[in-house]
Amino acid sequence: MEPELPKFESVFSIDCVIFGFEDGVLKILLIERNDPPFKDWWALPGYFVDRDESIEEAAKRILYTFTGLRDIFLEQFYTFGDVDRHPQGRLITVAYYAMIQLNGKKDLKPTSPFVKKAFWHPVSDLPKLAFDHTQIFEKSLQKIKRKITYRPIAFELLPEKFTLTQLQNLYEAILNKKLDKRNFRKKMLNYGILKELDEKQQGVSYRAATYYKFDRRKYNKLFQKELSFIKE
Amino acid sequence: MEPELPKFESVFSIDCVIFGFEDGVLKILLIERNDPPFKDWWALPGYFVDRDESIEEAAKRILYTFTGLRDIFLEQFYTFGDVDRHPQGRLITVAYYAMIQLNGKKDLKPTSPFVKKAFWHPVSDLPKLAFDHTQIFEKSLQKIKRKITYRPIAFELLPEKFTLTQLQNLYEAILNKKLDKRNFRKKMLNYGILKELDEKQQGVSYRAATYYKFDRRKYNKLFQKELSFIKE
DNA sequence: CCAAAAGTGTTAATAGTACACCCATGA
DNA sequence: TCATGGGTGTACTATTAACACTTTTGG
Known part of the structure; x- marks a missing residue:
């Protein structure tokens, strides 16, 4: 048997960058804080992780109590731990992003007392956020820019049925550049996953535009080998 | 002024996966632990972060005291925080990887009392490691497999001067598959960064094979736009 | 002269890029 | 009939993939 060792306590938190897409505009979910520090500021949804829950569970719980959103696939993308990033002491934050279908999820219902309200805000026009949340957001954008070029995560942002123009608008919003319509369609249809x-x-x-659906089964077969999805 | 808020203390740690390449074999740096838990086990170099140092500083400090290695570029790749990953309580670990030129850095000199010895071990043949370090290693391998296809991080593993065959062997070791010699050379030389x-x-x-050098200046010019580097 | 690795080109197939007009619809 | 976005094809270029023999060197 190993000797009895001291127990330690960790304090750490998670922050979530939740992307949505509506009217051709890429948005993220923000909350208005109800408590100090940064009371009344806008911030990413995030809070402390409980000691008996996994980080991912915490991310889901916090997102739910802060916004009313449930059953969302979250992906960890970076951990922020600068010494002075939180006024109450050393705090590290594991950051997650998610992409969700915004339609029908507009009325956000926070139940947490730490949140005054939750709302969607265009990424092109973000105000100064609490803590280092601007930096966290920027890192998340960088990550998804890269990721949509090799994985079809963009479909998560669209409704079940979507038009090719909607899909292209989404790519353009994330990559922040114009794409050629004919080439974009050719390429997307060629993969055979629509x-x-x-x-x-x-x-x-x-x-009237034709609706398409993302064919997840075909995708899974095709992309087991992790192909490059779209060129930059 | 905001009211006085309670201070909190965080306990968290870092682990490092240090890759090296020698005799055509991809290796990582392991230590033998000198203290419980997992005394005498092999593990990744890693330890607690001090409260007044950034995570990256901690990673560098720990790597230095555990192995004698200095001035190494570390890249954060994932944070591990399962509830039961450490026997002494909830502990989250921020994991970093690095790639270093192994030649001339074979005699590792740990100064930390927590380390019995440090040594290089082939990745193809890893034993069971302490904590969840096997899982951490696997995640790191996954990350670098992807990364070498769009960024020339592989050069970090080679000496200043290297032959094209060495470079190809390295790619093959990381990707774990054979590449075509003519196509590989053509492609590498075409980039103009050698x-x-x-x-x-x-x-x-x-x-006798010709030696080449990585031309970092040309690379920086060429890859500002983050091109795809090698196809999978 | 043998063993061992270095070095070298062509062809065919695929993927990417650039580019402009007609179509269907509702108001 | 007009405004609006939907939908389409071709020619050119670049990239990838498949493939085998000659060269150089030391022993």
């Missing part, structure tokens, strides 16, 4: 639906747009005053 | 030297191998009983 299923064309019979359904078309309704009630638009221009030619 | 400088051919006048020098050739000495004293080999076969045609």
Whole structure:
């Protein structure tokens, strides 16, 4: 048997960058803080991890109590630990990002007393955020820019049915550059991971676009070998 | 002024996966632990972060005291925080990897009392490691496999002067697959980031290979836009 | 002269890029 | 009939993949 060793306590937190996409605009979820430090500031949803929950569980719990959102796939992307990043002492934060279908998830219902409100905000126009959250956001954007080029994570941001133009707008919003329409469509359709639906747009005053669906099964077969997904 | 807030104390640690390359074999640096828990086990170099040092400073300090290695570029790649990953309580660990030129750095001189010895071990044949270090190593390998395909981090593992065959062997060791010699050379030379030297191998009983040097300046110009570096 | 690794080119297939007009729809 | 976005093809270039023999060197 090993001798009895002292127990230690850890204090650490998580922050979440939740991306959504609406009206061709890339947004993230912010909260207004209800408590000091940074009371009344806008911030990323984040809080302390309980001692008996995994980091991911914590991320999910905090996201739920801060926003009412559930069942979201979160991916860890970086850990921030500068000595002076929190006024109450040394605190490290494990940061996660997620991408969600924003439609139908507009009315956010925080139940946590630490949150005054939760809301979506365009990434192109972010104000100064609490703590080092601006830096955390920037790192997350950097990560997803890279990731959408080799993994089809962008589909997470779109509704079940979407048009190719919506998909292209999303890529353009994340990569922050224009793409060629014909080449984009050719490429996306070539992968064979989009299923064309019979359904078309309704009630638009221009030619109705065809809806497509992401075919996750075909994707899984195709991308087991981790191919490059789109060139930069 | 904001009201006085309670201070908190964090306990967390770092672990390092240090890659080296020698005789065509990819290796990592292990230590033999001198203290419980997992006394006498082999482990990744890692220890607690001091309260007034950044995570990266801690990683450098710990690596130095555990191995005698200095001035190494460390890159954070993941944070491990399962509830039961450490027998003394909840502990999260920020993991870093580094790639170093192994030649001339074979005699490792740990000064820390927590370390019995430090040594290089082939990755192809790792024993069971302390804590969740096997899992940490596997994640690091996954990360560098991806990274060498778009960034020339592999050069860090080679001596200043190297032959194209050495470079190819390294890629093959990391990716764990054979590459075509002609295509590999063509591609590497095409990037224009290798400088051919006048020098050739000495004293080999076969045609002497030309030495090359990595041209960091040209690389920086070329890869500002983060191109894809090698296809998988 | 043998063993061992260095070094070298071509071809075919695939993927990427650049580019402009007609189509369908509702108002 | 007009405004709006949907939808389409071709030619060129670049990249990738497959593939085998000659050269140099020391022993």
